[in-house]
Amino acid sequence: MVIQIDLNKRQERILSIVKENGPITGEQIAEKLNLTRATLRPDLAILTMAGYLDARPRVGYFFTGKTGSQLLSESLKKIYVRDYQSIPVVISENVSVYDAIVTMFLEDVGTLFVVDKDSLLVGVLSRKDLLRASIGKQELTALPVNIIMTRMPNITVCSRDELLIDAAKKLIEKQIDALPIVKETEKGQEIVGRLTKTSITKAFVGLAYQE
Amino acid sequence: MVIQIDLNKRQERILSIVKENGPITGEQIAEKLNLTRATLRPDLAILTMAGYLDARPRVGYFFTGKTGSQLLSESLKKIYVRDYQSIPVVISENVSVYDAIVTMFLEDVGTLFVVDKDSLLVGVLSRKDLLRASIGKQELTALPVNIIMTRMPNITVCSRDELLIDAAKKLIEKQIDALPIVKETEKGQEIVGRLTKTSITKAFVGLAYQE
Numbered sequence: 447m448v449i450q451i452d453l454n455k456r457q458e459r460i461l462s463i464v465k466e467n468g469p470i471t472g473e474q475i476a477e478k479l480n481l482t483r484a485t486l487r488p489d490l491a492i493l494t495m496a497g498y499l500d501a502r503p504r505v506g507y508f509f510t511g512k513t514g515s516q517l518l519s520e521s522l523k524k525i526y527v528r529d530y531q532s533i534p535v536v537i538s539e540n541v542s543v544y545d546a547i548v549t550m551f552l553e554d555v556g557t558l559f560v561v562d563k564d565s566l567l568v569g570v571l572s573r574k575d576l577l578r579a580s581i582g583k584q585e586l587t588a589l590p591v592n593i594i595m596t597r598m599p600n601i602t603v604c605s606r607d608e609l610l611i612d613a614a615k616k617l618i619e620k621q622i623d624a625l626p627i628v629k630e631t632e633k634g635q636e637i638v639g640r641l642t643k644t645s646i647t648k649a650f651v652g653l654a655y656q657e
Numbered sequence: 658m659v660i661q662i663d664l665n666k667r668q669e670r671i672l673s674i675v676k677e678n679g680p681i682t683g684e685q686i687a688e689k690l691n692l693t694r695a696t697l698r699p700d701l702a703i704l705t706m707a708g709y710l711d712a713r714p715r716v717g718y719f720f721t722g723k724t725g726s727q728l729l730s731e732s733l734k735k736i737y738v739r740d741y742q743s744i745p746v747v748i749s750e751n752v753s754v755y756d757a758i759v760t761m762f763l764e765d766v767g768t769l770f771v772v773d774k775d776s777l778l779v780g781v782l783s784r785k786d787l788l789r790a791s792i793g794k795q796e797l798t799a800l801p802v803n804i805i806m807t808r809m810p811n812i813t814v815c816s817r818d819e820l821l822i823d824a825a826k827k828l829i830e831k832q833i834d835a836l837p838i839v840k841e842t843e844k845g846q847e848i849v850g851r852l853t854k855t856s857i858t859k860a861f862v863g864l865a866y867q868e
Contacts, residue, residue, distance in 0.1 A: 488698050488699045547788060547792050551785075556785075573767075573788055611861070611865045614858050614862045617858055618859055643857070646861050647825050647829055650825050650858075650860065651822065651829055654733045
């Protein structure tokens with residue numbers, strides 16, 4: 447469960463006391479603030495629960511070193527690729543570019559994955575690749591997709607059990623719209639799903655509107 | 658500041674007691690749980706700080722009706738379109754489809770905005786629109802973009818001061834890749850930015866990696 451809190455001034459002061467002096471007992475903190483241990487108890491509970499402080503019996507409170515954003519990132523670290531994956535649309539490597547474009551419209555996707563005769567991943571085709579080919583000089587019905595597709599080792603993949611945040615980072619860093627979700631087998635990579643910027647946008651909306 | 662907490666069993670019990678009996682004083686809650694008021698103080702502080710409970714002097718604690726995800730959404734309600742906007746790429750409405758495709762590649766964007774002679778928004782062109790046109794029978798250099806573009810009232814827009822989460826919702830609901838960010842003027846809509854699924858993906862990554 448992720449919540450929004452704003453630390454009050456006393457809690458900020460407790461944090462900085464523990465940062466400087468920890469491990470430190472609750473009584474020692476109370477002394478430094480001229481307050482009773484009882485008065486401080488709720489603040490210490492909040493700071494501990496929020497993950498800023500940790501407490502060890504007979505030792506006292508110490509600073510975990512975690513910042514607010516690290517604590518948020520911990521909650522994002524519970525969302526996986528499998529939670530937001532889509533169904534992959536695959537075509538064979540000898541299909542024409544024209545047929546690939548038609549498939550893209552029929553299936554209403556922005557990226558097609560290309561497979562060999564064993565159904566293993568060999569290429570990726572984006573709308574951009576197809577648009578580039580379509581303004582070229584070649585006859586689209588005679589041009590096979592394996593001439594224009596992105597191929598290994600330039601394909602970036604992800605797995606179902608990868609964190610969504612890591613897959614999102616790949617999309618941004620590689621400047622691509624989609625990742626094939628693959629399962630590694632002895633023969634090669636089987637395509638088990640599709641993860642796109644639409645998936646990430648849905649996850650973002652989901653963070654706010656989920657129940 | 659957003660944090661991750663897990664309510665413990667006692668806190669869950671307090672929540673359900675207040676839901677059923679609120680407004681209720683701390684002492685009455687303590688009585689129902691066979692605990693002292695002092696023991697409960699940290700739990701009540703956490704539940705109040707987290708926004709689940711609210712307290713009124715001389716009345717007691719009551720349930721705010723907010724769920725964990727509503728409380729998270731409040732933190733997302735601090736991210737605006739202006740925080741993640743990109744520079745818009747605009748073309749004139751009498752440009753050819755061929756030139757629009759070339760512009761799209763030169764500028765490396767997935768969506769172009771079309772403006773009239775007063776620089777006001779009149780259309781949107783996606784990669785999908787251009788790809789569809791490119792496999793048609795017409796000569797791309799002779800076909801003006803205003804024949805194939807999406808036009809008003811079918812254009813979905815957003816403003817710089819809109820919440821990013823609301824803009825993300827529009828992208829998902831309308832199944833589009835980008836929104837023009839506009840400023841309303843007396844003459845019409847001026848284009849001031851571009852918001853895409855890439856922007857949202859960056860925001861998602863930013864949630865986890867920001868400092």
